[in-house]
Amino acid sequence: xxxxxxxxxxxxxxxxxxxxxxxxxxxxxxxxxxxxxxxxxxxxxxxxxxxxxxxxxxxxxxxxxxxxxxxxxxxxxxxxxxxxxxxxxxxxxxxxxxxxxxxxxxxxxxxxxxxxxxxxxxxxxxxxxxxxxxxxxxxxxxxxxxxxxxxxxxxxxxxxxxxxxxxxxxxxxxxxxxxxxxxxxxxxxxxxxxxxxxxxxxxxxxxxxxxxxxxxxxxxxxxxxxxxxxxxxxxxxxxxxxxxxxxxxxxxxxxxxxxxxxxxxxxxxxxxxxxxxxxxxxxxxxxxxxxxxxxxxxxxxxx
Amino acid sequence: xxxxxxxxxxxxxxxxxxxxxxxxxxxxxxxxxxxxxxxxxxxxxxxxxxxxxxxxxxxxxxxxxxxxxxxxxxxxxxxxxxxxxxxxxxxxxxxxxxxxxxxxxxxxxxxxxxxxxxxxxxxxxxxxxxxxxxxxxxxxxxxxxxxxxxxxxxxxxxxxxxxxxxxxxxxxxxxxxxxxxxxxxxxxxxxxxxxxxxxxxxxxxxxxxxxxxxxxxxxxxxxxxxxxxxxxxxxxxxxxxxxxxxxxxxxxxxxxxxxxxxxxxxxxxxxxxxxxxxxxxxxxxxxxxxxxxxxxxxxxxxxxxxxxxxxxxxxxxxxxxxxxxxxxxxxx
Amino acid sequence: xxxxxxxxxxxxxxxxxxxxxxxxxxxxxxxxxxxxxxxxxxxxxxxxxxxxxxxxxxxxxxxxxxxxxxxxxxxxxxxxxxxxxxxxxxxxxxxxxxxxxxxxxxxxxxxxxxxxxxxxxxxxxxxxxxxxxxxxxxxxxxxxxxxxxxxxxxxxxxxxxxxxxxxxxxxxxxxxxxxxxxxxxxxxxxxxxxxxxxxxxxxxxxxxxxxxxxxxxxxxxxxxxxxxxxxxxxxxxxxxxxxxxxxxxxxxxxxxxxxxxxxxxxxxxxxxxxxxxxxxxxxxxxxxxxxxxxxxxxxxxxxxxxxxxxxxxxxxxxxxxxxxx
Numbered sequence: 001x002x003x004x005x006x007x008x009x010x011x012x013x014x015x016x017x018x019x020x021x022x023x024x025x026x027x028x029x030x031x032x033x034x035x036x037x038x039x040x041x042x043x044x045x046x047x048x049x050x051x052x053x054x055x056x057x058x059x060x061x062x063x064x065x066x067x068x069x070x071x072x073x074x075x076x077x078x079x080x081x082x083x084x085x086x087x088x089x090x091x092x093x094x095x096x097x098x099x100x101x102x103x104x105x106x107x108x109x110x111x112x113x114x115x116x117x118x119x120x121x122x123x124x125x126x127x128x129x130x131x132x133x134x135x136x137x138x139x140x141x142x143x144x145x146x147x148x149x150x151x152x153x154x155x156x157x158x159x160x161x162x163x164x165x166x167x168x169x170x171x172x173x174x175x176x177x178x179x180x181x182x183x184x185x186x187x188x189x190x191x192x193x194x195x196x197x198x199x200x201x202x203x204x205x206x207x208x209x210x211x212x213x214x215x216x217x218x219x220x221x222x223x224x225x226x227x228x229x230x231x232x233x234x235x236x237x238x239x240x241x242x243x244x245x246x247x248x249x250x251x252x253x254x255x256x257x258x259x260x261x262x263x264x265x266x267x268x269x270x271x272x273x274x275x276x277x278x279x280x281x282x283x284x285x286x287x288x289x290x291x292x293x294x295x296x297x298x299x300x301x302x303x
Numbered sequence: 304x305x306x307x308x309x310x311x312x313x314x315x316x317x318x319x320x321x322x323x324x325x326x327x328x329x330x331x332x333x334x335x336x337x338x339x340x341x342x343x344x345x346x347x348x349x350x351x352x353x354x355x356x357x358x359x360x361x362x363x364x365x366x367x368x369x370x371x372x373x374x375x376x377x378x379x380x381x382x383x384x385x386x387x388x389x390x391x392x393x394x395x396x397x398x399x400x401x402x403x404x405x406x407x408x409x410x411x412x413x414x415x416x417x418x419x420x421x422x423x424x425x426x427x428x429x430x431x432x433x434x435x436x437x438x439x440x441x442x443x444x445x446x447x448x449x450x451x452x453x454x455x456x457x458x459x460x461x462x463x464x465x466x467x468x469x470x471x472x473x474x475x476x477x478x479x480x481x482x483x484x485x486x487x488x489x490x491x492x493x494x495x496x497x498x499x500x501x502x503x504x505x506x507x508x509x510x511x512x513x514x515x516x517x518x519x520x521x522x523x524x525x526x527x528x529x530x531x532x533x534x535x536x537x538x539x540x541x542x543x544x545x546x547x548x549x550x551x552x553x554x555x556x557x558x559x560x561x562x563x564x565x566x567x568x569x570x571x572x573x574x575x576x577x578x579x580x581x582x583x584x585x586x587x588x589x590x591x592x593x594x595x596x597x598x599x600x601x602x603x604x605x606x607x608x609x610x611x612x613x614x615x616x617x618x619x620x621x622x623x624x625x626x627x628x629x630x631x632x633x634x635x
Numbered sequence: 636x637x638x639x640x641x642x643x644x645x646x647x648x649x650x651x652x653x654x655x656x657x658x659x660x661x662x663x664x665x666x667x668x669x670x671x672x673x674x675x676x677x678x679x680x681x682x683x684x685x686x687x688x689x690x691x692x693x694x695x696x697x698x699x700x701x702x703x704x705x706x707x708x709x710x711x712x713x714x715x716x717x718x719x720x721x722x723x724x725x726x727x728x729x730x731x732x733x734x735x736x737x738x739x740x741x742x743x744x745x746x747x748x749x750x751x752x753x754x755x756x757x758x759x760x761x762x763x764x765x766x767x768x769x770x771x772x773x774x775x776x777x778x779x780x781x782x783x784x785x786x787x788x789x790x791x792x793x794x795x796x797x798x799x800x801x802x803x804x805x806x807x808x809x810x811x812x813x814x815x816x817x818x819x820x821x822x823x824x825x826x827x828x829x830x831x832x833x834x835x836x837x838x839x840x841x842x843x844x845x846x847x848x849x850x851x852x853x854x855x856x857x858x859x860x861x862x863x864x865x866x867x868x869x870x871x872x873x874x875x876x877x878x879x880x881x882x883x884x885x886x887x888x889x890x891x892x893x894x895x896x897x898x899x900x901x902x903x904x905x906x907x908x909x910x911x912x913x914x915x916x917x918x919x920x921x922x923x924x925x926x927x928x929x930x931x932x933x934x935x936x937x938x939x940x941x942x943x944x945x946x947x948x949x950x951x952x953x954x955x956x957x958x959x960x
Contacts, residue, residue: 143650143653146650146890147890147894147932147935148890148891148893148894148895150891150894150895150897150898151894151928154897154912154913154916155661155662155924156661157916158662158916159661159662231775235775235777238777238780239777239778239779239898242779242898242901243779243897243898243901243913244917245916255777255779258783259779262902265783265786265787265791266786266790266791266798268791270787273783274787277780277783280777280780281777281780284776284777285771285772285775285776288775289771292771367856367859367860395859395862395863396862397862398859398861398862399860399863403861404857404860404861406853406856406857406860411852411853411854412853412854412857413854413857414854414858414872414875414876415854415876415951416875416876416879416949416950416951416952417875418951425858425861425863425867426861426862426863429862429863429864429867430862461951461952463951463952474857477861
């Protein structure tokens with residue numbers, strides 16, 4: 001009886017196309033649309049960083065050590081006004097943050113894309129071939145997911161050293177497993193459908209079936225989860241960099257900027273750590289909120 | 304006990320009960336102003352297709368309707384007390400105590416992680432100031448009465464160790480624990496197979512007779528009603544379309560819908576006779592036709608049926624709502 | 636039951652073996668430890684002598700066998716930096732980390748379960764939405780950032796609590812702990828809170844969705860029809876069901892708490908095994924890194940086994956039998 005009432009209430013909104021529902025869902029939510037706008041602005045700022053920043057923070061020659069640790073709004077020896085203050089090397093924090101944002105986004109997006117690619121292939125292979133391939137791949141996945149990702153990345157980086165490329169590799173290594181598991185589950189459902197059966201009977205090559213039939217039809221839920229995982233990739237990078245095993249000092253991400261400012265936090269020069277932190281928090285929170293809304297709109301369960 | 308001794312005040316007197324379901328486009332009546340009474344010790348069969356409002360009626364009596372459903376009008380007099388006006392605590396003290404319920408699906412109604420003993424004992428402990436041991440002893444006695452052997456061992460077990468039929472016996476035993484005045488059984492045998500169904504019918508009938516408990520038996524199955532009930536109320540689209548003593552309503556049906564139900568029920572048709580389905584489907588709650596809600600499926604419908612909702616006609620103890628009822632027959 | 640535990644122990648041994656291979660070859664196999672170990676000013680003879688002493692002239696598989704042989708005797712090598720056995724070094728830092736982890740887990744359950752129940756009972760109400768919004772902030776903010784903000788707020792701006800390091804300790808049952816001194820507790824508050832926040836958020840969400848879901852279950856309606864008091868419906872019928880996933884999550888999160896204690900211990904200069912790990916990574920003290928991973932894995936596996944046994948005790952439908960698991 002209760003079930004009758006519920007199904008009845010649900011049919012009311014069941015007749016709109018899914019894409020429209022999702023869009024409306026985001027537009028009607030002030031937090032989700034706010035998050036989408038914030039992400040757009042942050043990405044734009046990161047892309048335009050070389051054009052709009054008053055200073056190139058990587059160019060040590062342009063830095064004046066005399067201007068170190070100036071408070072926000074102060075004007076330095078060179079006549080530049082440092083709206084967000086300067087760090088211990090006299091670097092303009094605004095410039096450093098925008099460049100840091102670039103690094104953080106670069107690492108987050110590449111690592112997610114890489115993990116997504118590896119995980120999807122592994123998941124597809126496991127689902128398609130089953131048997132020993134499936135058993136082996138899923139054992140590896142279980143093994144990987146059994147350990148906290150931060151620990152795996154930390155240990156890996158401790159042996160291969162720091163570097164933007166190395167951080168990307170480390171994050172890919174800890175994140176591919178969740179996509180593999182999701183992809184396998186989605187592909188297993190898809191594989192039982194008749195059109196795959198038909199394609200197999202038709203004698204289409206395996207690669208063709210995997211790439212053009214199984215992949216496009218199973219990737220939906222994986223992509224939705226990836227939208228949230230960008231945020232965790234960025235957080236993981238920031239954490240590793242904060243711990244000093246992530247990106248190199250020559251190309252600081254937001255996490256490393258925060259670490260550099262940490263020692264000055266206690267002496268009251270809050271801006272060196274706090275402003276990059278606000279940028280990071282804004283980015284991660286927005287990605288999380290938007291990803292969460294997407295996940296709920298598409299009704300995908302998290303990893 | 305039977306009805307003749309307690310003519311004065313019925314145990315349950317439902318007047319103009321109306322329960323709506325709130326949907327984005329308005330409030331639609333699931334139960335649309337119904338009246339009926341239940342005497343002490345009487346078994347009332349409440350019959351109808353799914354969506355007719357019979358289950359909603361059962362839950363509305365004990366005021367257990369959750370959003371999006373809501374009881375919005377009517378009186379539910381139980382021992383002369385209007386349950387619609389009763390406080391939540393008063394209702395709680397009546398539920399499971401004076402009015403017990405048995406649910407449709409025995410697989411879903413027991414909490415999977417609590418022992419059978421705990422779930423039976425709480426029905427006593429929440430209403431009476433007795434010790435846990437005494438409650439468990441009463442539970443064990445009740446299990447024996449519904450034909451479950453080794454009750455002490457059974458009480459220590461968990462629901463997954465019981466079959467569906469056994470769980471429904473547990474539910475019946477639980478309903479009897481406080482010797483209630485009324486049991487509302489919501490399709491309690493629908494999920495069970497036929498042999499277990501008739502055993503349970505037999506047990507309920509016996510228990511009702513022995514203890515003077517009244518029963519409202521909600522079902523879509525006229526055969527069950529014929530076997531069990533003293534009186535029957537037939538519901539369609541949230542209304543009672545025909546009500547009366549069971550032999551009156553089943554043998555001398557006045558409403559075409561009742562007749563349709565009878566003719567489509569395998570157990571109620573003489574061997575060799577054709578089974579007739581009622582045309583079409585019950586209308587959705589938000590798409591009920593004007594006038595008589597049954598007219599779109601009725602082969603006796605006239606023009607007035609589309610214009611006017613039929614008012615109840617009372618013929619002795621037999622009532623029905625129809626503009627063009629089946630002709631009256633003399634008892635065969 | 637006994638078969639089950641035996642089977643699980645065998646599985647655990649397999650996992651430990653796999654971890655030892657993975658960690659040995661990734662930590663020892665990549666890069667040349669000689670470069671790091673031998674002082675630059677050392678002569679060729681000294682260099683050769685060290686290589687032979689450490690067995691680095693042997694093939695990799697033989698080095699691994701030696702390592703495993705020693706590991707079975709509880710010897711995971713000596714710390715380069717401290718010159719003491721790595722296992723002993725890590726174990727000496729274990730109590731400080733366990734204080735944080737256990738306090739954080741207790742907070743997660745003691746705060747998360749009631750708030751989750753509260754939010755789950757009326758998920759569309761204002762308070763519930765506020766709580767659930769806070770949990771999004773709670774688990775999506777980077778852990779190190781939360782720690783810094785806690786320090787900024789409670790230590791720098793308000794001056795209520797110390798900024799860093801462990802407080803006064805006492806020895807209880809042979810373990811040095813700061814749980815029983817006022818100063819120790821004052822030092823514990825912020826790092827434990829920081830470690831707990833993501834888990835509090837997780838438990839709240841888990842319990843809230845579970846509660847909302849359970850309240851619509853037929854057995855809850857049936858309990859109401861039996862006249863069971865709301866307090867008992869929530870406190871017994873719902874809570875008893877909720878505990879099952881909570882226990883599982885607590886078990887899984889134990890591992891991530893130990894892992895994240897590296898971050899919290901770094902922020903709060905807490906002398907636990909997490910901070911030791913980070914220091915060892917800086918100092919390229921590989922035996923300590925390897926020993927940490929092996930000990931952490933052992934810890935995770937033990938806790939998981941414990942949780943599975945507890946799980947079976949909580950859920951009457953689960954029987955621990957060999958084979959299926």
